[in-house]
Amino acid sequence: MLLTVRDLHKTYKSGTHALKGVSLDVKEGEFLVVIGLSGSGKSTLLRCINRLVEPTSGTISFLNQDIAHLKGDQLRKAKRQIGMVFQQFNLVKRRSVLANVINGRLGSLRTLESIFRSYSDGVLADANKCLETVGITDYANVRADTLSGGQQQRVAIARSLMQNPRLLLADEPVASLDPATSNSVMQYFEKINKELGTTVICSLHFLSLVRRYASRAIALKAGEIVYEGSPDDIDQTWFKRIYGEEAEEVEIV
Amino acid sequence: MNEISAMGSDRAVPVAAGEKAGRRIKYIKATFLDIFLAFYSILVVQRAIYDRFILDLRDLPFSWTETGAIFILSCVIGAWWTYTRTSLSCRLFGIAKNNNVAEWTVEIFGWFLFDITFIAGWITTKISIVSLFSGEGVQGAARLFGALFTPQFGILNDALFAMIETIYIALIATLLSIPPALILSFFTARNLMKENKFTYAIYYILRIILNFVRSIEALIWAIIFSVWVGIGPFAGMLALLVHTIASNARLYSEAIESIDQGPVEAISATGANRIQIVWHAIVPQIVLPFLSYTIYWWDINVRMATIIGLVGGGGIGNLLMQYQGLARWREVGLIVIMIAFVVWVMDYVSGRIREAIY
Missing domain, CATH: 1.10.3720.10 (MetI-like)
Structure with a gap:
């Protein structure tokens, strides 16, 4: 088992109980999709896994190491093996595409080396390879914020690939993109999952995308897992249970 | 939703107590502000408007007894005013009564405060239209500008x-x-x-x-x-x-x-x-x-x-x-x-x- 989450709780300072005892197993090579309404705890779950959010209680065992209780250097070492892609891409806008991709390697570089940007040829070659994987080699030296949304998200994917991650987290990676671009970005996740064998945990809103890309799906509602299984088994009944009675499914190409 | 209902049932008592304490603090604040406003009004009217303007005194006399007496007087006025819940500060802190007296007090006293402040400011600044347009002065300024x-x-x-x-x-x-x-x-x-x-x-x-x-x-x-x-x-x-x-x-x-x-x-x-x-x-x-x-x-x-x-x-x-x-x-x-x-x-x-x- 690559990742085992047991009885994970998160209560924010504001008092919001975002996760209420989530338990979850993720096998190596899976494409797991998390669905649920906004505020159901999807983001919190993903951010707890790489400790951008501090879990209140519970264990997160990643490669047989409890990362919920790691600190300092060991935590950073664990983080290196978990890539993350965000809804808002989170690129450094004024820096070049290549510089943004290299940022993904920071965890493995020495501090001084990274401050003076004296990157070895190996790092540069890796960065170019990652850009090749997402098909953006032509734009390596342009400023990141001159790219379109879909291209920026691909750069963000390349940045996470620089970590050589065992696990790739994606927090609503296509929620700010148009339908056609969403599909093309999702195809890169599929490619990474199939060709590189990287395990992917991704939160999504559109069920059509879930059915197309997920090998397994879980649904969160008010901080609890209410569905776990094949994405194809989410029928109308389940849909209404997850999203509420008034929800209606919308299609995306 | 859960939180609201929890607050309603389990924490009903402490919330009410907190509200009461909050009200008391508002009363204390309002009293202090009323005392200050009364003190300020009396002082401005007496010193800037009466002494300086009406009596046209050059050097204002200062005595601790007089100021002290004014302060004690304003303490009484301020405390009484807050107590009746019709003062300006009561309105500011949201504890004023909802009647005509309170409304008129706020309106009249508010304008009164603004007016005496403006008049006192005018007097203190020694604004004088006469010296601005006196022949000699204008000539001097013209010479300077010319240079x-x-x-x-x-x-x-x-x-x-x-x-x-x-x-x-x-x-x-x-x-x-x-x-x-x-x-x-x-x-x-x-x-x-x-x-x-x-x-x-x-x-x-x-x-x-x-x-x-x-x-x-x-x-x-x-x-x-x-x-x-x-x-x-x-x-x-x-x-x-x-x-x-x-x-x-x-x-x-x-x-x-x-x-x-x-x-x-x-x-x-x-x-x-x-x-x-x-x-x-x-x-x-x-x-x-x-x-x-x-x-x-x-x-x-x-x-x-x-x-x-x-x-x-x-x-x-x-x-x-x-x-x-x-x-x-x-x-x-x-x-x-x-x-x-x-x-x-x-x-x-x-x-x-x-x-x-x-």
């Missing part, structure tokens, strides 16, 4: 040198302020320092010190430094430096506080350490705002340097002071025109540079 607009170019050399000195004073003060302001800004940026109590304490103390330093005008610093290192450009530069560090550290730290947290999150997710996060996620976002603020402060410093010269900070201000003392208005005219020109150019150039940066 200012026929500048004496004989001192062009001296004035140019003094002007250059002023620009350099401002430039050096701005440049030297960058490193300390930069370092301070990271320690006074809330988003970087709020993580634990120790760093938050440092943040808080530094903020207080910087606010204090900034609240002292560069002019005062110039007086202090002209005693410390002697009159001259060095004192002026130091004065500007201190003021610029405090002001720029504030602007820089605000730039840090308003950065996009996304890249910070993304880069910390890659396992980068704190220094790397600051260098690769924060610094690229703040370089241009920093540059812009620094140019802006050079512009301001040129202006301030001319003023600082008046109190012994060197440069063109110093020269202006000398010729003004000799009542050589045509020379003063040249200097004033020169200052206006340089300030305009600096303003324009710094504006254009800052525009180009963004």
Whole structure:
């Protein structure tokens, strides 16, 4: 088992109980999709896994190491093996595409080396390879914020690939993109999952995308897992249970 | 939803108690404010309007007994006023009664306060239309303006040198302020320092010190430094430096506080350490705002340097002071025109540079 989450709780300072005892197993090579309404705890779950959010209680065992209780250097070492892609891409806008991709390697570089940007040829070659994987080699030296949304998200994917991650987290990676671009970005996740064998945990809103890309799906509602299984088994009944009675499914190409 | 119902049932008692305590605090605040307002009104009416204007006294007599009596009187009025819940402060703190008396009190007393403040201000400022338009005065002003607009170019050399000195004073003060302001800004940026109590304490103390330093005008610093290192450009530069560090550290730290947290999150997710996060996620976002603020402060410093010269900070201000003392208005005219020109150019150039940066 690559990742085992047991009885994970998160209560924010504001008092919001975002996760209420989530338990979850993720096998190596899976494409797991998390669905649920906004505020159901999807983001919190993903951010707890790489400790951008501090879990209140519970264990997160990643490669047989409890990362919920790691600190300092060991935590950073664990983080290196978990890539993350965000809804808002989170690129450094004024820096070049290549510089943004290299940022993904920071965890493995020495501090001084990274401050003076004296990157070895190996790092540069890796960065170019990652850009090749997402098909953006032509734009390596342009400023990141001159790219379109879909291209920026691909750069963000390349940045996470620089970590050589065992696990790739994606927090609503296509929620700010148009339908056609969403599909093309999702195809890169599929490619990474199939060709590189990287395990992917991704939160999504559109069920059509879930059915197309997920090998397994879980649904969160008010901080609890209410569905776990094949994405194809989410029928109308389940849909209404997850999203509420008034929800209606919308299609995306 | 859950939380609201929980508050309604389990915590019903403490909430009500908290509300009661909150009301009591409001009463206390309202009482103090009413006492202050009563004290202020009586004092202004008695001293500024009655003594100074109606009796036309030159030197206002001051006695502790009188002031004390007024204070005690206002205590009684204020306390009674709050007690009846019809006062202005009661309205401000939202505990006033909902009746006509309260409404009229607020309206009448509010206008009364504004009126006596305005009248007292008018009297204190000694506004006099007569002296503004007296024949002799107007003639003097005309003579002066005439001299200012026929500048004496004989001192062009001296004035140019003094002007250059002023620009350099401002430039050096701005440049030297960058490193300390930069370092301070990271320690006074809330988003970087709020993580634990120790760093938050440092943040808080530094903020207080910087606010204090900034609240002292560069002019005062110039007086202090002209005693410390002697009159001259060095004192002026130091004065500007201190003021610029405090002001720029504030602007820089605000730039840090308003950065996009996304890249910070993304880069910390890659396992980068704190220094790397600051260098690769924060610094690229703040370089241009920093540059812009620094140019802006050079512009301001040129202006301030001319003023600082008046109190012994060197440069063109110093020269202006000398010729003004000799009542050589045509020379003063040249200097004033020169200052206006340089300030305009600096303003324009710094504006254009800052525009180009963004």
